[in-house]
Structure formats: structure tokens, C-alpha cells
Amino acid sequence: xxxxxxxxxxxxxxxxxxxxxxxxxxxxxxxxxxxxxxxxxxxxxxxxxxxxxxxxxxxxxxxxxxxxxxxxxxxxxxxxxxxxxxxxxxxxxxxxxxxxxxxxxxxxxxxxxxxxxxxxxxxxxxxxxxxxxxxxxxxxxxxxxxxxxxxxxxxxxxxxxxxxxxxxxxxxxxxxxxxxxxxxxxx
Amino acid sequence: xxxxxxxxxxxxxxxxxxxxxxxxxxxxxxxxxxxxxxxxxxxxxxxxxxxxxxxxxxxxxxxxxxxxxxxxxxxxxxxxxxxxxxxxxxxxxxxxxxxxxxxxxxxxxxxxxxxxxxxxxxxxxxxxxxxxxxxxxxxxxxxxxxxxxxxxxxxxxxxxxxxxx
Numbered sequence: 001x002x003x004x005x006x007x008x009x010x011x012x013x014x015x016x017x018x019x020x021x022x023x024x025x026x027x028x029x030x031x032x033x034x035x036x037x038x039x040x041x042x043x044x045x046x047x048x049x050x051x052x053x054x055x056x057x058x059x060x061x062x063x064x065x066x067x068x069x070x071x072x073x074x075x076x077x078x079x080x081x082x083x084x085x086x087x088x089x090x091x092x093x094x095x096x097x098x099x100x101x102x103x104x105x106x107x108x109x110x111x112x113x114x115x116x117x118x119x120x121x122x123x124x125x126x127x128x129x130x131x132x133x134x135x136x137x138x139x140x141x142x143x144x145x146x147x148x149x150x151x152x153x154x155x156x157x158x159x160x161x162x163x164x165x166x167x168x169x170x171x172x173x174x175x176x177x178x179x180x181x182x183x184x185x186x187x
Numbered sequence: 188x189x190x191x192x193x194x195x196x197x198x199x200x201x202x203x204x205x206x207x208x209x210x211x212x213x214x215x216x217x218x219x220x221x222x223x224x225x226x227x228x229x230x231x232x233x234x235x236x237x238x239x240x241x242x243x244x245x246x247x248x249x250x251x252x253x254x255x256x257x258x259x260x261x262x263x264x265x266x267x268x269x270x271x272x273x274x275x276x277x278x279x280x281x282x283x284x285x286x287x288x289x290x291x292x293x294x295x296x297x298x299x300x301x302x303x304x305x306x307x308x309x310x311x312x313x314x315x316x317x318x319x320x321x322x323x324x325x326x327x328x329x330x331x332x333x334x335x336x337x338x339x340x341x342x343x344x345x346x347x348x349x350x351x352x
Binding site: 020040042043044045047048049050051052053054055056057058059060076078079081082086171172174175178179182183186 | 236277
């Protein structure tokens with residue numbers, strides 16, 4: 001399975017939750033598969049999906065799933081100690097780890113070589129860290145949602161991309177409808 | 188009231204409830220006050236662009252954010268300020284220690300100080316320079332301005348404002 005297959009398998013599990021989605025193809029794939037106001041698409045700023053997701057989770061009570069990539073987590077490694085030390089039990093960080101920078105031409109990342117992101121997250125102090133295979137992603141995310149515990153999931157999958165259109169929605173529209181959805185859900 | 192306490196009181200008065208910090212010697216007192224303040228969630232960040240991501244999330248989650256950092260961070264965060272904070276039109280008061288101005292003992296800090304205002308001007312970020320202690324009285328209005336306009340604003344606080352090191 002490649003990332004777009006993983007995302008497709010996740011739709012029934014994450015569709016009703018707040019989702020912060022990583023820059024590039026992951027956001028474009030989510031937008032194509034299941035566009036809705038509870039999705040926040042990053043159009044730029046590589047690396048910050050986990051930070052934005054944690055900020056949303058700490059500021060309100062609804063569950064938040066940040067969909068990140070191995071390359072982006074490597075870009076913003078400082079995020080893992082911050083997450084570990086600011087526990088938000090309504091937060092799930094799902095790192096789709098295909099061992100490559102998918103949006104830029106599948107150049108290999110260190111996460112596909114010697115570096116284990118799950119081991120790094122554990123070393124940073126994250127208490128619930130699960131590494132799973134692509135086929136088990138939906139079940140693993142559902143279990144994390146049910147657990148009411150902040151969970152870091154490293155989902156290993158194959159490298160590869162499908163053709164998807166770029167997101168043409170205005171960033172302020174993406175942000176505004178996401179905020180209105182959050183306000184409505186928090187009553 | 189000390190300058191540190193006044194700054195935190197103004198943050199609270201403007202309903203700022205989420206503050207991320209990357210430390211600076213000049214800002215140590217205000218960071219201590221933020222840590223002690225029961226109305227503010229203080230989340231230290233490891234790098235300023237990470238902090239701006241946290242602030243963007245907190246804002247969308249319904250909490251007014253602010254970041255406290257050194258002016259060296261302007262060099263670190265230009266991409267984030269442009270493609271996240273400004274592109275999505277989000278407010279972000281940035282309380283910045285303006286290292287490298289008169290009174291600075293560390294020569295290397297001057298190298299970034301000479302670029303600080305030019306970079307902020309290039310980014311069209313409203314910029315305020317606190318030089319005298321009384322300048323702190325402008326903070327309340329500047330914070331309101333940031334949240335009214337949905338823009339990042341920079342408050343540069345130099346060595347004279349902090350009365351040395």
C-alpha cells in the first residue's frame with residue numbers, strides 16, 4: 001500500500017474528526033478523497049502539521065488527528081519533545097512513513113534507513129507510541145481514538161504517488177470554515 | 188508594577204491564553220511571569236517556527252496566542268510567517284528581544300540586529316520599537332491591533348528598555 005491507499009482506508013475512521021493534514025500530496029489526496037470543513041489543509045510551511053495539530057488539541061476539547069509524514073517530522077524534530085511534555089489526550093499524531101519525500105519526487109529519507117521515528121518519539125518521552133503496517137492503519141487509528149490517550153502512530157507504507165490536482169481553495173476559506181466547525185462542535 | 192508583570196497583565200487583558208516562548212536573557216523575567224500566570228497556558232517551543240505552528244493551531248482552536256522570542260528568530264521564521272501566519276490571515280503578537288542594539292555585549296548579536304527592521308519591513312509586518320520603559324504603555328493597544336487586523340505584529344524590545352542585562 002502507498003500513502004493514498006492508507007488515506008483511503010482511513011476515511012471511515014477519521015472523517016468525523018478534526019484533521020490537520022500535511023503539506024503537498026497528503027493534503028491534496030485528502031482534499032480529493034474527502035473534502036470537508038473539519039479538514040485543515042496545509043498549503044505551505046513544511047513540518048508544522050504536528051505543531052498546528054497539537055495547538056488545536058490543547059485549545060479545545062474535540063479530538064484532533066494530525067496526518068504527518070516522515071520527511072516532515074524529520075524537518076521539525078523539535079515537535080516530539082513538545083508533544084511528549086504537553087499531553088493532550090484528544091490528540092493523535094499519525095506519521096505516514098513511506099521512507100521518502102513523496103511530494104518532491106520520492107527522494108529517500110533517513111526514516112527509511114537507520115532512523116526509527118517510533119524509537120525517537122519514545123526517547124522524546126511520548127508515552128503511547130505504536131508502529132503499524134499500512135494494512136493495519138485504520139484499525140490502529142480507531143483504537144487510538146477509542147483509548148482517549150494521546151497517541152503517536154508511525155504507519156509504515158510503500159513509497160509512491162498517484163496523480164492529484166492541487167488545492168485551489170483560498171487559504172482563508174480553509175481556515176475560516178475549519179474554525180467555524182470547531183466553534184460549532186465546542187458549543 | 189514591574190515591566191514583566193505589566194506585559195503579562197496586558198496579555199491577560201487582551202484575552203491571550205496561549206503563549207509559546209523561546210528564551211532570551213532579556214526575556215527571562217517575563218517568561219517567569221507567564222509560567223506563573225494561571226490564565227495563560229505556557230508552552231515552551233524548541234524552535235520559533237514550531238512555536239508559530241502551535242500558535243496557529245491554538246488560534247484555530249479558539250485561543251488567542253502570542254510568541255516570545257529573540258530577533259534572531261526572524262531569520263528562522265520568515266517562511267512560516269509568510270506561508271502560514273500571513274497566508275491564512277492569522278493574528279500573532281510577537282514580543283521580541285531586540286538583541287544587538289546599543290548596550291549589547293555580544294558582537295554577533297549586532298549582525299542580526301542590522302537586518303531585523305529591514306526584514307520586518309519587507310514582510311509588511313507592523314513593527315513597534317520599545318526603547319524607553321514608558322513605551323510598555325503602548326502594548327495593550329498593540330495587542331488589540333494585532334487581533335483586530337488578523338496580522339502578525341512585532342514588538343522589538345531593546346537593551347535600553349530592559350535597562351541592560
